[in-house]
Amino acid sequence: MAKYKLEYLWLDGYKPVPNLRGKTLIKEYDNFPTLDQLPNWGFDGSSTKQAEGRSSDCVLKPVSVYFDSTRKNGVLVMCEVMMPDGVTPHVTNARATILDDPGAWFGFEQEYFFYKNGRPLGFPESGYPAPQGPYYTGVGYRNVGDIARQIVEEHLDICLDAGINHEGINAEVAKGQWEFQIFGKGSKKAADEMWVARYILQRLCEKYAIDVEYHCKPLGDTDWNGSGMHANFSTTFLRETGGKEYFEALMAAFDAAKAEHIAVYGPDNHMRLTGLHETQSIDKFSYGLADRGASIRMPHSFVKNGYKGYLEDRRPNSQGDPYQIASVILKTIESVPTVAQLKAASA
CATH class of the missing domain: 3.10.20.70 (Glutamine synthetase, N-terminal domain)
Structure with missing residues (x-):
């Protein structure tokens, strides 16, 4: 024992x-x-x-x-x-x-800032560093500093040791901003692993005297990107059958439910979803091929495969509750009948 x-x-x-x-x-x-x-x-x-x-x-x-x-x-x-x-x-x-279905797969992209003494890690004591541009996937002390990469690498190892399906890390667009990705099959499994990964990161940062800032727009109304938690999603039907007609019906349902989605996609999202910095305005809904400024981004692979595969909802923010985000996405998907169901109903 x-x-x-x-x-x-x-x-x-x-x-x-x-x-x-x-x-x-x-x-x-x-x-x-x-x-x-x-x-x-x-x-x-x-x-x-x-x-x-x-x-x-x-x-x-x-x-x-x-x-x-x-x-x-x-x-x-x-x-x-x-x-x-x-x-x-x-x-x-x-x-x-929440709604759950092991056939519904979710991949969350968690963005966040490291904060030290009330400012993003790497920011000068007053003012701002050089404009964003070189920081995304950046390399070198000038771009990522001397401790952030050590933390994200340790976080990755601890998550993998835990059996969490951690899929990757990268430096993000703003200085001091990073991202990690978690994938899970089913709303509860994916969200459980995201919450535990967040816990591991926050606990790890204690020994470095660094805070994790999840606010979606911690730098306010400035020319710096906010933080999202983009939700990649698919269902068994979307992966295996799909089709343009079904996809268009699904997007119409997402448009109709946009207020319900925004209500659980994280607080202060109006500060982030402005139509700038690769976002769609909070009061609008759009979808587009490889469009990072759309509400829903279609990967090229999705269209090439006959509107089959996964989609990316870019509206959830970094403070969002993955339980509620996955559930509302699945609820909207389940409201849309498949083409076969429509034909059966009209027969």
């Missing part, structure tokens, strides 16, 4: 953006624990905006488990927040009620 350090992770009740929380439980196991071996665990919800002091008990229900290579016998446990009965989802538990 070995003593394992179980780091229970959950989302608190802060709005409009929940914070990640974590606390450690020590338990003995013969081997690395499986999900069904992990117990529910209580916490004080009055300290996380999830309960009142006079009735503060909340319950953490494990939903996914990952290896933590930063600790001896370390385990990361993603949890849902439940009411004291351990069965009823808490009102802040977005994961419990």
Whole structure:
């Protein structure tokens, strides 16, 4: 038997953006624990905006488990927040009620800024560095500094050790801005891995005295790009059948649901979706071939394959909740009948 350090992770009740929380439980196991071996665990919800002091008990229900290579016998446990009965989802538990389908695949592109002493890493104490241009996928101290790449490489290794489907990293358009990508099959799996990857990054940055800034436009109304969390998505039908007629019906549904999408794509998105800096205006919907300024970008491969494959929704921002983003995309997709269904209905 070995003593394992179980780091229970959950989302608190802060709005409009929940914070990640974590606390450690020590338990003995013969081997690395499986999900069904992990117990529910209580916490004080009055300290996380999830309960009142006079009735503060909340319950953490494990939903996914990952290896933590930063600790001896370390385990990361993603949890849902439940009411004291351990069965009823808490009102802040977005994961419990979202649409899910293992045939719906999501790839999230998480952009963020490293911050040091209240400014993006690499910015001078006053003013701005040279204009953006050389920083995207940049190399060299002048472009990326002396510590950012070390952090993102460590983050990548820890995520891969954990079994998270981390697919890549790159320096982004603004100085001090970076991106990582997470892919998962199913809304819950993809979103779980994104939240755990965010946690790993924030915890890693503690030892460097650096903060992770997820705000979608931390530099305000300036000529610097904001941060998005572009959502690449496909379904079994979109990958295997697709077709132009179905695609056009799908885009019409996305246009009709744009207000519902924007409502969960992250706060302050009006600051980012201005029609500038490779964005479409927040009140408009568009799609285009390889168009980084469209709401939905079609890759060349999608069109060449007969309107089959994946699409990229460029509107979600870096603060967005991937549970809700994946769910609203899937909800819109499921509202669109396939061509075969339309023919069957009219027969």
